[in-house]
Amino acid sequence: MITLFAFSPGLTEPSVSPFCTKVIYLLKMANADWQRENILNPRAMPHGKVPVAQINGQMIADSHLIQAALEARGADFYAGLGPAARATGQAVMRMIEDMPLKALVHDRWATKHAWPICREAFFADVPGPVRHLVGAMVRRQVVRGLAAEGLTRMTDAERMAIVSHELRALSDLRGDQPFVLGETVTAADAACLAVLGAISHLPVETPLRARVRGDAALMDYIARVREAIMPA
Structure with a gap:
């Protein structure tokens, strides 16, 4: 189970943070087994920011690194492309x-x-x-x-x-x-x-x-x- 730490939904978006929203979309595209924990103050998070994904006990910060971690688990966000x-x-x-x-x-x-x-x-x-x-x-x-x-x-x-x-x-x-x-x-x-x-x-x-x-x-x-x- 992946846990995504993200800012809450708001302004008609899955999260008020576009980076958090992007990771939500990537998790959906990857058909990942995941849950969400909304964060108000990210100071305790790695780098003091969200999104952060907990994958196999590892806290992964930054949406690009989270994407890479999902790809390492088998997700292919560019299937069929060279x-x-x-x-x-x-x-x-x-x-x-x-x-x-x-x-x-x-x-x-x-x-x-x-x-x-x-x-x-x-x-x-x-x-x-x-x-x-x-x-x-x-x-x-x-x-x-x-x-x-x-x-x-x-x-x-x-x-x-x-x-x-x-x-x-x-x-x-x-x-x-x-x-x-x-x-x-x-x-x-x-x-x-x-x-x-x-x-x-x-x-x-x-x-x-x-x-x-x-x-x-x-x-x-x-x-x-x-x-x-x-x-x-």
């Missing part, structure tokens, strides 16, 4: 988890109209009297990180120019195929769904959410991947 396609899938994962994910974090944590809603989702398990205080402390840390990455120094137009370039690249790569690498859903699609699904479920309108929701082909792709991994 080395070039597998390398492309890895590159897609890195791309979607770069600027699109960082822009999502920006819109959740650094925009005044989204933050109050996100705070209630992120810290729902924190008692009301201290929720605002804890949320403000964590928010300061996140916003400092965004500033170090340059996200809060960009205008919306600058941020969106980069994100749109990467989303166009994803669409160009997929072309008319149902999934990124062809007819079969892969780990790359799981990563894309984790990020793009969370963007589409931003609780308020932002240029980022509008870009994703306004792309009919991209929204169809999101729905197709979700149905393939977690059918209703």
Whole structure:
């Protein structure tokens, strides 16, 4: 039995963390025998972060390392695909988890109209009297990180120019195929769904959410991947 330590569900996603959500999708795809333990404060976890998977008594941190551990147990997230396609899938994962994910974090944590809603989702398990205080402390840390990455120094137009370039690249790569690498859903699609699904479920309108929701082909792709991994 695998135990996944993850942040709780929220904002219409399996977890408020896209990395935790991605691991949930990978566990589903692997048909793994697993259970979930929701974590509010990950400080006691390896690296002080989640997701973390306990596999055969070993605590494995980081979604990419968890994927590797599942593959070592026999999961094949790129079944029937050769080395070039597998390398492309890895590159897609890195791309979607770069600027699109960082822009999502920006819109959740650094925009005044989204933050109050996100705070209630992120810290729902924190008692009301201290929720605002804890949320403000964590928010300061996140916003400092965004500033170090340059996200809060960009205008919306600058941020969106980069994100749109990467989303166009994803669409160009997929072309008319149902999934990124062809007819079969892969780990790359799981990563894309984790990020793009969370963007589409931003609780308020932002240029980022509008870009994703306004792309009919991209929204169809999101729905197709979700149905393939977690059918209703």
